[in-house]
C-alpha cells in the first residue's frame with residue numbers, strides 16, 4: 024500500500040509505515056482518509072501537504088520524524104491497553120495471579136522514558152529548519168562564540184548527570200516493585216520508608 028505525502032487532498036492515517044525521503048512515497052498499513060477524519064471529521068477533507076511549503080522551509084528527515092512519532096504513539100496506546108486490561112482483571116480479582124502480566128508491568132516502566140525521548144525527537148526534528156517558525160532559522164540561531172568542543176563537553180556532562188538520575192530512578196522503582204503494594208489507609212507512614 025503506497026501513499027504520497029505531498030498532495031493537498033484527503034490524507035491517510037498510517038498505523039505503521041516507511042517514508043522514502045527521496046521519492047516521497049509512504050509504504051505501510053493505513054486507514055484511508057484517517058488523518059482527514061481526525062482533523063475535520065470527514066474522510067474526504069483536504070489536508071495541506073508538506074510540498075505546499077518551499078523545500079528550504081520544511082524538514083528533510085521526514086521518515087525519522089514519522090518513525091519517532093509512531094513509536095511514541097505505539098507506546099502510549101500499548102500502555103493504555105495494558106492499563107485497561109489490568110483494570111479489568113483487577114475488577115475480576117485475578118490480576119495478581121497473572122505473573123506474566125505483572126512482569127510486563129515491571130518492564131513497562133522503561134516505556135514512558137523511551138516515549139519521552141522519541142516524542143522529543145519528533146518535536147525537535149519536525150520543527151526543522153526553524154527555531155521560531157517563520158522568524159528564526161536554526162542555522163541563524165547558534166552562537167558564534169561557543170565552539171563545537173564546548174557543546175560536546177556540555178553534552179557529555181548532561182549525559183553523565185542524566186545517566187546517574189536514570190540509574191537512581193531504576194533503583195528506587197525496583198525497590199518499590201519488589202516491596203509490592205501496601206494499604207495506605209492501614210499504614211499511612213509506610214511510604215516514607217521507600218521515598
Ligand code: HEM
Nearest residue numbers: 095096098099100135136138139140142143145146147149
Ligand atoms: C497516546 C498516544 C500519544 C499521542 C497521540 C501523542 C501526541 C503527541 C504530539 C501531537 C506531540 C507534538 C509533536 C509536535 O511537536 O508536532 C507530542 C510530543 C511529545 N510527546 Fe507524545 N503522544 C502520545 C504518547 C506519548 C507518551 C506515552 C509520552 C511519554 C510518556 C509522550 C511524550 C512526548 C514528548 C516528551 C513530546 C515532546 C514535547 C516537546 O518538547 O515539544 N507522548 N506527542
